[in-house]
Amino acid sequence: MIALGKKTLEVAITQLGVQEIPKNSNAGPAVEKYLKSVGLGKGYAWCMAFIYWCTKEAAKDLGVENPLFKTAGVLAMYNKEKDSVVTDPQPGDIMILDYGKGLGHTGIVEKVIGTDVHTIEGNTNDEGSREGYEVCRRVRKLSTIKGFLRL
Template sequence: MTLTQKTLEIATAQIGVEEIPRNSNSGPEVEIYLRSVGLSKGYAWCMAFVYWCTQKAALQINAKNPLKKTAGVLDQYNSRPLLVKKTPQPGDVFIMDFNNGAGHTGFVEKVTGTTIYTIEGNTNDAGGREGYKVARRKRDIKSVKGFLRLQN
């Protein structure tokens, strides 16, 4: 099994995890995601979720995690230029840029035309970047800055 496949499998198993209490950036699982990047509760955690899933997958299949240990979405994107792709494929990490340092991220589960189907942490039913759960979303590829491919 590849790192990409294992990471998606782990992310899928997290669907439904919620903050406790809602909109607090805390809770047992959320705090595990945040600790994986060296943070305590209370921080936005979409990138920490992506890092944790990838790190857990890497350990399980004895692979190297290509991602930087960071909770910063744009920090991750800017620090990994060799992973950047413009066209998504399943397992890629999508990066959104809302300017002024604000971003959002998650995994691409599938691609259909100009739509990506995703698994994201710290989102909500409206697809917000400051939500309270791990959930499946769908997004227009045009809303995405770029994609990070975990392996070639």
């Protein structure tokens, strides 16, 4: 369903610059909208909730069901969607990072240049935190990524 991935990317682009209010609170109108989409209130890490919300909005625009498992857990999503895992990233794929001890992070692939994967991520910042405060563009090395989910 390449169309859904590309539409999800388009939705994510519209969210660039969204920030937590106040910073470092996992709260604010937009962040709480992302968290609510997976059934959570404010205060939780929201990178996967952001991806889920973007996919939900894209699916609604395309008149299809959101195929993603409803969770804010990055590794829970990866494990539940094993049939969708690919290793050759393309725009619209969901990037999965695994930091060990159940900690993960995610974003959506915007483009790939060589071994650099350009993403749009929620709950990050320009300094690279996995517990940041905004939606922004990041560049990740392919070798650091656990895998990609293709919608």
